[in-house]
Amino acid sequence: MNLQISNMLRIASILVLTVLLFTGSVYAQNPIVQTNFTADPAPMVYNDTVYLYTSHDEDSTVANFFTMYDWRCYSSTDMVNWTDHGAVASLKNFRWLDKTNGAWAVQCIERNGKYYLYVPIHGTGVCVLVADSPYGPFTDILGKQLVDSDHLWQDIDPTVFVDDDGQAYLYWGNPSVWYVKLNEDMVSYDHSIGNNGVVSVDMTAESFGESVRPDGKLGTKYVEGPWFYKRNNLYYLIYAANGVPESIGYSTSPSPTGPWTYQGLIMERYPKLSFTNHSGTIDFKGNSYFFYHNEALPNGGGFRRSSCVEQFEYNEDGSIPLMVPTKEGVTSSLEPLNPFKRTEAETIAWSEGLKTTEGSNGVYVSQINDNDYLKVRSVDFAKGAKKFEATAASLAGGKIEIRLDAKDGQLIGVCEITKTDGEAIWKSFTAKVDKVKGVHDLYFVFKGNDGQLFNFDHWKFIK
Template sequence: MPFAGHAQNPIIQTIYTADPAPMVYNDTVYLYTGHDEDGSNWFTMKNWHVYSTTDMVNWTDHGSPLSLKTFKWAKKDAWAGQCIERNGKFYWYVATFHKKDKNSNGGAAIGVAVSDRPTGPFKDAIGKALITNEMTTDMKYGWDDIDPTVFIDDDGQAYLFWGNGSCKWIKLKDNMIEADGPIHTFKPKHYIEGPWVYKRKGLYYLVYAGAGTKPEMIEYCTAKSPEGPWTYRGIIEGNVENSFTTHPGIIDYHGKTYFFYHNGALPTGGSYRRSICVDYMYYNQDGTIKKVIQTKKGVEPVK
């Protein structure tokens, strides 16, 4: 929805979208999103959506190739996720809530779907949850196993990070659907939820929704290894318009860094009817991140 040569924020205005997870593949940006239902007064979410662009201004809607119905073991809530490519397959890790059955007594869980194409259709990769609430015991409530982010290091080792209240991580096997070792937990400063992990110029970044000076803001840590230790670096995004949550997604594309987030800025929006935005993000020479400036006009077209 361009105007005056820019992408207007929010970038998707046909439905409510939340929890952005961008991915660059074959010189195209794919954006994986959650979907707040119309008129919602809670995080009422039943499916996930995919969009794509090659100019960062005009977005193609690929519909909903993944929903709660994809996971037979899921009970409710299609919450945040992230998709990544490996060996020609696309693995989409998502947060949802588990039915009470022989594998779990309920609570938040992480599933993984797989497809041969970035736009789907996706199917349940293992027929059960990858992470259930019973696997983590450091937080004594049922919604701590949410918001998965996945990262593949230069040596091919894959990592899955997630968590509310504490940040948790595991190594993944090469097949991307099995844990390769124990679950680790730690608590970055001000950490709430929504981690996003990536590497730039030999430095690892852990970006997340945090308490800041008033929750939620986007804060970050850096490390020399994806296994830590992590050093807190500060706030990079303040509170967003008309939503008490925000959620980061970061990519490099055509020589620029793009910072995705959500707010409640649509005329009928709010904290439970959110919309995804994107603005530029810049680094200092030492690798620290400058504070993101939120705009309404958005980014310029890729040249």
């Protein structure tokens, strides 16, 4: 069998597998957020938590184009349950900016107890916001762009990294890639190099692979969405490749500024991936994770995308294997969830039919209708619980069926939610539960009459 035929059969088998995966499991893990459309996932590891910053595609588009007003944050300590912290920044943070759309791909980094959120605003440039907490509030301390451009696409998709010697780098760009050397304050850069501080990376086939552009001219595989990091003294630049629809490729370098060497693809074009893609990669608690986005949620599409994650292992030489997007995503929890402490209702592994909303008490689960449900994975009941407590607000009321291991799994209790005289009038409700032991997936299945039943803020079990 010649190499060309072998490669064709390999790609065909991967495509068949992908279709099966995307149409398979009912109780899936990818996309990891189902209550909002989230794109351009940018993970940040800080202490024992992964903070995932995303752009936010609105449910309804304007002029059938990217409709993006804010940036969201989710967190996880186990890589299967993700807590929604709502919109942590928006275009409204920039009071000098006369722009109502264009909150594109974002990345956050911590340095010296401060959190720096680098955000591109389509057609405006790269800006930076600063906070004392990963959840914000973020503040615009510059009152202007960090990197300015009159090019509509150039200054998008910032990625930031602080090297071991303390030097920070900010990369970005479409259809080429540029960088600046950030000063220690992380909100200014060294103007003594390149073109007033901005260095244009040499876009060669050796560095980024060769590709034929739509106009027939030769170019590189690099398109946009760079993700820059270092691992075992090797520098990686991962990026969207090969035009539309985009795949994911990567290059490596012995230094933070090149020369870069093209290494190949990480993810090819598959069904249910959107025509754009954007990745982020982290090591966390001894494991490696690759984030990307697709359009697999109901009503999803190229302008309504959803963040996903796959666990993987680097090859011995540091190269990244070719990955297949799956519906299962991360298959095992890094640690069990403790149900005997307050858990936010918006801590979710999987849900159907639900949304999240932000109010005076923070983020809560909303738009709950009959037969909607949410799943929390790997809940450790230890020697058992005797009571369940939930905080909810309602004009209608309903029930929470508490089940184990499946939507129609073992019923251990039912919590009645009665009217509270207002959708923001919160009240505590309790229910007796059957004593169960050990680790289980926990399902809250919502029951009631037609229409929205109640809002759900937090819960816990009592020993």
